[in-house]
Amino acid sequence: xxxxxxxxxxxxxxxxxxxxxxxxxxxxxxxxxxxxxxxxxxxxxxxxxxxxxxxxxxxxxxxxxxxxxxxxxxxxxxxxxxxxxxxxxxxxxxxxxxxxxxxxxxxxxxxxxxxxxxxxxxxxxxxxxxxxxxxxxxxxxxxxxxxxxxxxxxxxxxxxxxxxxxxxxxxxxxxxxxxxxxxxxxxxxxxxxxxxxxxxxxxxxxxxxxxxxxxxxxxxxxxxxxxxxxxxxxxxxxxxxxxxxxxxxxxxxxxxxxxxxxxxxxxxxxxxxxxxxx
Numbered sequence: 001x002x003x004x005x006x007x008x009x010x011x012x013x014x015x016x017x018x019x020x021x022x023x024x025x026x027x028x029x030x031x032x033x034x035x036x037x038x039x040x041x042x043x044x045x046x047x048x049x050x051x052x053x054x055x056x057x058x059x060x061x062x063x064x065x066x067x068x069x070x071x072x073x074x075x076x077x078x079x080x081x082x083x084x085x086x087x088x089x090x091x092x093x094x095x096x097x098x099x100x101x102x103x104x105x106x107x108x109x110x111x112x113x114x115x116x117x118x119x120x121x122x123x124x125x126x127x128x129x130x131x132x133x134x135x136x137x138x139x140x141x142x143x144x145x146x147x148x149x150x151x152x153x154x155x156x157x158x159x160x161x162x163x164x165x166x167x168x169x170x171x172x173x174x175x176x177x178x179x180x181x182x183x184x185x186x187x188x189x190x191x192x193x194x195x196x197x198x199x200x201x202x203x204x205x206x207x208x209x210x211x212x213x214x215x216x217x218x219x220x221x222x223x224x225x226x227x228x229x230x231x232x233x234x235x236x237x238x239x240x241x242x243x244x245x246x247x248x249x250x251x252x253x254x255x256x257x258x259x260x261x262x263x264x265x266x267x268x269x270x271x272x273x274x275x276x277x278x
Contacts (some may be wrong), residue, residue, distance in 0.1 A: 005073055026065040031058045033074050053078035093189050094122040096179045098199040105203065108210045109169055110140065110236035115203065116162040117177045124156040125181035125189070131163040134202060135174030140236045141166040166233040167207040176202040209250070211241045215275035222272060242266035 009015065020031065035053040040046035049055075056074035063069050096119050103114045117129050129147055133139050143164040151158035159179075167173050178200040180188040189197040213228040232238060244250055246261035260270050 008073055008075070021068075024063055026063050028060050028062050029058075030060050031071060031074070033057070033076060035076050035078075050078075092123075093125075093181070093193075093197060095189075095197045096121040096125075096127055096181050096199050098177065098179045098201050100177050100201045100203055102203055102205075106206050106208065107167065108208055108230055108232075109238035110166060110232040111207075111230065112141075112233055113165045113167070113205050114162055115165060115175065115177065116160055117179065117201075118150075119159050119161075119179045119199070120153070120156045121181045122156060123181070125183070126186075127159055127179050127181055128188070129159070129161040129177060129179045131165070131175060131177050133173060134176040135172075136205075137167070137169055137171050137173065139165060139173070140168040141233060165205065166236060167205055168236055169239060170207055170209045173205045173207065174202050175205060176200055209239055209244055211244070211271065214272050216269070216272060217275050222268060223275065225275065241268075241271060245271075 018033070032055060034055040035050035036047045037050045037052075038048040053076045056076045058071040058074055061069055061071050098117060098119045101116045101118070105113070107113050115131065117131075119127060119129065121127055127147060129144075131142060131144055133142075141164070145162045145164070147159045147161040149157045150160045163177075165175060178198055180190060180198045182188055183192055210230065213225040213230065214222045215225045217223050242261075242265065245252055245257060246264050246266055260267055
């Protein structure tokens, strides 16, 4: 390496460089070096200074008559290439697993049914459970309940959530229970990824009509029959016997209709027994 460069550069280093040699009158001078980004080869005065490399100068030096002055090397400092790093992590997520238990899938109008979901998430994520009617007539009432931890098995919590469901009129109803797993922020993984991450199960409730268990007391008044009551949900109106037998909306045997109905009016004495009669 040239000796005057070795004062600042390692002998094994490699740098791009430029050199300018000029004969000038003796005197004091300063040389500036400005790297260029672009140069018009047809017009040397048309050029653009570098945005990445700095200008440099020699400072003032003296040129002596008859001698060449070697200036101290100038260094144009350039910015480095922008370099960073990233750390990407992928986690595997599994959807929850659901099972449903129904206390009685056959009920009477306005009777409540309790359905309980038991579920766990293989990754032990927080969960949410929703019951929804997906088939049949309108529900009178549904209490969704809240999920509770009822156990711990194989590294994950066991959750249970019970719903009280009240159907109003005769018919078959489909109820779907769905469970989702959630991230730490409360967002479902399904919303986070745009992919399915839930489990669901649909079960039926078959609602039937039954006449009210009534009888005539000693005063000829209809009263609830002893020892046989139907636990109907408060505020829920069910189909009465007159509508069922005499309203024409149900497939009743014509002979039964003729015996129990006077037109649209129910002949109660033909339907209900005396309370003291088996």
